[in-house]
Amino acid sequence: MSQQQISYRKRIDRVVNYIYDHLDEPIDLQHLADVACMSPYHWHRVYRAIQGETIAATVKRLRLHRAAGQLAQSKISIEEIAxxxxxxxxxxxxxxxxxxxxxxxxxxxxxGSHTRLQSAIERGEGQLFPVEIKTIEPMTLIGLxxxxxxxxxxxxxxxxxxxxxxxxxxxxxxxxxxxxxxxxDSVPEADLRSFAGAVFAATVDVPDHFExxxxxxxxxxxxxYRGAYAEMSTAYRWLYGTWLNNSGVELRDAPCVEDYLNNPREVAPSELLTDIYMPLADE
Structure with a gap:
């Protein structure tokens, strides 16, 4: 990647971080050009070319994603969420x-499906999600x-x-x-640790700040799991609370991993597909 491409990438990243930090506030699309240190005459075209969607689409997507989580997981009034x-x-x-x-x-x-699934869990219903036991090779995840x-x-x-x-x-x-x-459910929200990235078919050149x-x-x-990310916690509760208790397997000391099979920019939230990997001890 050229130095000019890296420069544009850093500017876009600044804008994305700004949006996440100000989702509760009015977001002036012209002000984002200042955040990116770019001319407002060209800013929107550059953003769309690099990100694959307009800045307005990004703001709407992130706000509605957060709203879905607040509706499913909190008692904040709908008026306040709006x-x-x-x-x-x-x-x-x-x-x-x-x-x-x-x-x-x-x-x-x-x-929503989160309430229906929770009711099914409380009733002790059986196979709510397809689960398959797989053995995989180690993978290198590159990201942040x-x-x-x-x-x-x-x-x-x-x-x-x-x-x-x-x-x-x-x-x-x-x-x-x-x-x-x-x-x-046991660690304060501010202290939760995660890592997001990609696994590649071959060795790739990695930016200096990536890990x-x-x-x-x-x-x-x-x-x-099929459905909105905001409702996925219900699938975890069923996997750990119902499936694990009836499976006869033991857990391994390693973190869970999620594999995202399609793109939230391209499909409706109800059609998102995610594979949740729960590590198991050897037989």
């Missing part, structure tokens, strides 16, 4: 949310660490995918993965 998401009225927020998530916010909170709310891991996925796109490495990517080191982590080889229970 205001935090930058919508001037509840009606405008409801239209935007329904367009992306397929149902109005109130219905999503009351009867993240600390804080797991729902915000996209904050580091954005520069990882931006780098791959600019360097022409997307055809060589085998997996887009993240490793999660802490239990969000590599080894995903251990061995046996894993692999759960195939």
């Amino acid at each position: 205001e935090r998401s930058g919508y001037c009225s509840l009606a405008a927020f409801t239209r935007a949310f329904t367009q992306v998530y397929g149902q109005p916010p109130a219905q999503y909170r009351r009867a 660490p993240h600390q804080g709310d797991y729902m915000n891991i996209g904050r580091v996925f954005e520069p990882v995918f931006g780098w791959m796109g600019q360097a022409g490495l997307l055809p060589q990517m085998r997996h887009a993965m993240a490793t999660y080191y802490d239990d969000p 590599s982590r080894t995903i251990e080889g061995g046996r894993y229970a692999v759960l195939r």
Whole structure:
């Protein structure tokens, strides 16, 4: 990657970090040109060319992703969530949310798949998700660490995918993965540790500030999850609470890994596919 490409990449990364830090505030798209230190005449074209979507689409996607998490996992009022998401009225927020998530916010909170799955877990229902035991070889994950709310891991996925796109490495990517080191039910949100990156089919040149982590080889229970990332915690509860208790297997001292099989920019949240890898001891 040329020095000019690296310069543009750093500018885009500054903008993405700014958006994450200011999701609760009005985001002036012209001000983002100042954050990127670029002319407002060219800023939007450069961003779209590098990121593959408009800046407005990025802001909307990240705000609605956070809103879905707040609806599924908190008791924050829908009116407050709408205001935090930058919508001037509840009606405008409801239209935007329904367009992306397929149902109005109130219905999503009351009867989304997270509530149906939790009820099924409480009733002790059996095979809610497909699970397959696999043995894999060690893999090298190249990317960036993240600390804080797991729902915000996209904050580091954005520069990882931006780098791959600019360097022409997307055809060589085998997996887009993240490793999660802490239990969000027992570790304070601010202290949660994770790592997001990609596994490649061949050796690639890595930017200086990127890191590599080894995903251990061995046996894993692999759960195939379909749906919004905001609702995935329910799948974890079923995997650990129901499937594990009935499986006769033992856990191994290694972190869980998620393998993201499609792109949230290209498919609806309900169609996102994720493989959750839970490490198992040898037989």
